[in-house]
Amino acid sequence: MTKIVHVVGAIIHNEEGNILCAQRSASMTLPGYWEFPGGKIEPGEIPQTALLREIKEELHCDIAVGQFVEETVYRYDSFTVRLETYFAEIIKGTPIAYEHSELKWVPFKELFSLQWAPADIPAVERVIQQCKKGFTSN
Incomplete structure (x- = not known):
C-alpha cells in the first residue's frame, strides 16, 4: 500500500491576474519543480x-x-499525493x-512556461480556465 499524503495548495492571485508560483528547493522532494504554496493537512484540520x-x-x-x-490524486513512485487547491488572496x-x-x-x-510538479498540473489547467472567465473583458 502506497503512503497517501493529503496536502493543500493556495492559488494566490493579485488584481492583475498574476499567480504566485513557488519553486521547490534542493532539500524538498521533486527539487526544481514549481508548485502552488501550501503543505500537509494535519490530523483534525480542515483544508482551509x-x-x-x-x-x-x-x-x-x-x-x-x-x-x-x-x-x-497523483501517484508518484514512493507515495501518493491528494492535493486540494483553493484560490486565495494575501491580506x-x-x-x-x-x-x-x-x-x-x-x-x-503563462503558467505552463514553468515546469510543474505533476500533481499540480490539473490545478494549473483549471486555474487558466477560471482566470480566462474572470479576467477577460470581451
Whole structure:
C-alpha cells in the first residue's frame, strides 16, 4: 500500500491576474519543480485552516481563502499525493521564500512556461480556465 499524503495548495492571485508560483528547493522532494504554496493537512484540520497555517509558516503572510479549485490524486513512485487547491488572496504581508528556492508572480496565461510538479498540473489547467472567465473583458 502506497503512503497517501493529503496536502493543500493556495492559488494566490493579485488584481492583475498574476499567480504566485513557488519553486521547490534542493532539500524538498521533486527539487526544481514549481508548485502552488501550501503543505500537509494535519490530523483534525480542515483544508482551509491548514492553508492559513501553511502560508503563514512558508511565506510569512496572512491570506483569505476563497473558492475551491481542484482536487487531484497523483501517484508518484514512493507515495501518493491528494492535493486540494483553493484560490486565495494575501491580506497581510509580502511573500518571502523561506522554504522554496524562488517565488514568482506569473501571468495566468503563462503558467505552463514553468515546469510543474505533476500533481499540480490539473490545478494549473483549471486555474487558466477560471482566470480566462474572470479576467477577460470581451
